[in-house]
Amino acid sequence: MADYRVPREDMQFVLQDVFKVDQDWARFEPLAELDFDTAAAIIDEGAKLAETLIAPNCRAADEEGVKFVDGQVTTPKGYKEQFQQLAEGGWVGVTANPEWGGMGLPKSISAQYEEMLCAADISFSLYSGLTAGAIMTLDLHATQELKETYLERMISGEWTGTMCLTEPHCGTDLGIMRTKAVPQDDGSFAISGTKIFITGGEHDLVDNIVHLVLAKLPDAPAGSKGISLFVVPKFLVNEDGTLGERNPVFCGSIEHKMGIHASATCVMNFDGAKGWMVGEPNRGLAAMFTMMNYERLGVGIQGLGAAARSYVNAVEYANDRIQGRGAKATQDQSKDADPLIVHGDIRRMLLTMKAFVEGGRAFSTYVGQQLDIAKYAQDDAERTRADALVALLTPVAKAFLTDTGLEATILGQQVLGGHGFVREWGQEQLVRDCRIAQIYEGTNGIQALDLLGRKVAGSRGELLKPLAEDIGKFLAEGPIAGFEQEYQQLQQGLEMVERATKSVLTKVMQGDENVINGAAVEYLHLIGYVCFAYMWLRMAKTAEPLVAERPYLASKAKTAKFYMARLYPRVHGLLAAIEDGSDSLYLHETGEF
Structure with missing residues (x-):
């Protein structure tokens, strides 16, 4: 695998020139x-960590993976030292509240850091990433006492956090979960049940793990x-902040997965474990969504990070x-053959990757x-307007960035050919x-x-207005x-969104129960x-006056042309599929599959 190089210049361009975040x-x-x-x-300090500490160990960590013996999970060689350095630099609490020791940086900055960390090693990034989400949830919803007990230690990286939602019989449909919380006389709750697919549920990086x-x-x-949220530590915490007795929450097994081999994905068994409620009774899902909205952008950035590393390779x-x-125009007659990069199909693939990576970074x-x-x-x-944009774009960020x-x-x-399929080059790991x-x-x-269902149809299309206003103002x-042609294409794209939205809403009004799903x-x-x-x-418009002093920005207009000519036309096929609604999906009877 090629050495990972953080695209510092492009991150600076996006932040300072395109979005002017410092204003x-x-x-x-x-x-x-x-x-x-x-x-x-x-950003530069984060980049040094990603390039010199984390990325070089990525392939070895993947090959070693995590090990599960007698209820204990061991992470790959080097991970403990990496996490310690990350913690010492304050990187676990990049966006966390300064009141509890966090950096308090804006998300626009942490998005760059998350990308470089994911590009360096997605598996390693998950241990701190889930912790950051747990920190945010506790800070916004927990009592002062719980904050004082957990936040400083989690922000400092002394302890990590998890998010425990999924159960063996329910994933998306959390309403049918079976994990129970029985009130105790001391104000705590006895938590009993089994959770699966728990990232970082058990590991050896820190002394305590705080489960939400x-x-x-x-x-x-x-x-x-009817769902409530509870904080359940691996070790109970004494009044003086030291660790006390072991809470009856244990890892039953770890998953053997297609990818992220160095991330511990655990089955967690809670056997009357002591926990404390976070937020209000029966309002746990709303509190957890605080974490999940940030995590969903974070997961989208995982897709972006993998794509960025793939592009470098x-x-x-x-x-x-x-x-x-x-x-003929590209042949070098002084050599027996030409580099791959002169071939048309290779250029198509590289430009597609560049368009998705740099477009995704901006998005x-x-x-x-x-x-x-x-x-x-x-x-x-x-x-309120920004909240509306976040509500609309969070699912797009998560899904579109990971699909692309x-x-x-x-x-x-594919560019690497056979070398992309074998482990030596590390490319197949990025796919997995x-x-x-x-x-x-x-x-x-x-x-x-x-x-489409909750946000667009649920608002009768109103939630689309802030995005349409932003794009309309730009046009x-x-x-x-x-x-001129590309601007017209974008205008037509806005009209396609309006047309698609009207088509779906009309079918809903006509009684098509399957159109939103379809x-x-x-x-x-x-x-x-x-x-x-x-x-x-x-980006092309922002780059134009800057090319003279920063020649590398000349590629922005060229890549924009490629994107609009070769990738953006996919919208026409998407619109046709949307306007079909659910008709072709339900021609088959269930028994015909």
Whole structure:
């Protein structure tokens, strides 16, 4: 595998030039002291960790994997030292509340850090990533006493956190979970049940693991409205902050998986384990969604990170590998053959990867910026608008970035040919590791249902307005020279979204009960491709006056042209599928499958 190099210049371009995030920070009181020089220094330090500490161990860690012996999980060689250095640098608490020792950085910055960490090693990134989500949930919903007990130790990286939702018989349908929480005289609860697919449920990186567990009270209402959230530590914590007796929560086994071999995916058994409620009774799912919304963007960034690493590998290989003759215009007659990069199909694959990676980086930053505005803006209307954009775009970020991420890793594998299929080059690992990102934190099909069903149809299309306004305002500024056709394409894309939305809503009104389920994935992809078109035209416009001083930015306009010519036209097929609704899906009777 090629040495991983963090694309510092592109991250700086997206943050400072395209989205001008430092202008937001200047008007948000909690971020007022953060300037771009400081942010760039933070990114640079994170990049050094990713490039020199984490990425070099990625393949060896994957081959060794995690081991489960007598209830104990051992992580691969080097992971404990890596996690310790990460913790010592304060990286577990990048976005955490400074009141408890966190850096308090905006999401627009942490999105860059998350990308580089995922590109370096997705498996390793999960231990701190889930902890960050647990920290946020406790900070927003836990009592002061629980915060004082857990937050500082988790933010410092002394302890890690998990998210325990899925059970053997229920994944998406959490309303039928069986884990019980029985009230105790001392105000705690006895938690009993089994959770599966728990990332970092047991490991040897730290002394204590803090589980956030969804469970039902004895008198809970049926369904998802009867779920409460509890904090359940591996070791109970004494009043002086030291660790006490072992809580009866144990790892029963670990999963043997297609990818992320160095991430411990555990079956966790709670046998009357002592826990404390977080938030209000029967409101646990709402509290957990605090974590899940941030995690869903984080999972999308996992797809982006894998794609970015794949692109680095493929470009290096295509430049170095001498194979066959290119077109006459590219032939080097002084050599027996030409490098792969001159061949048309190789260029198609590399440009597709570049378009998805750099477009995805801009999109994840855009969503991160909206999260920052929703969190820090003082104006109620501005916060409300950003919240609406986050609600709309979170499922798109999770699903579209992981779908395009897998496509990019597979293309990278194809560029390497046979070398992409064997373990030596590390490319096949990226394909395997990226694949899970389409599944966990809510499958991409569920994300699509959330987008089209709950968000768009549920609001009668109103939730689309802030995005349409952003794109419409950009188009109204007019195209840069040579991009008149591409701007028209983006305008047509907006009209396609409107047409698709109207088609679905009309079918719903006509009584088609299956149309949302049947058209949801294509609808999400339609939104995704339109958003990426907006990102690419915005980057091309921003880059134009900067090319003279930063020549590397000349590739922005060229890649934007490629994206609009070769990838964006997929929207036409997506619109046709959406307008079919559910008709072709239900021609077969169930018994015919």
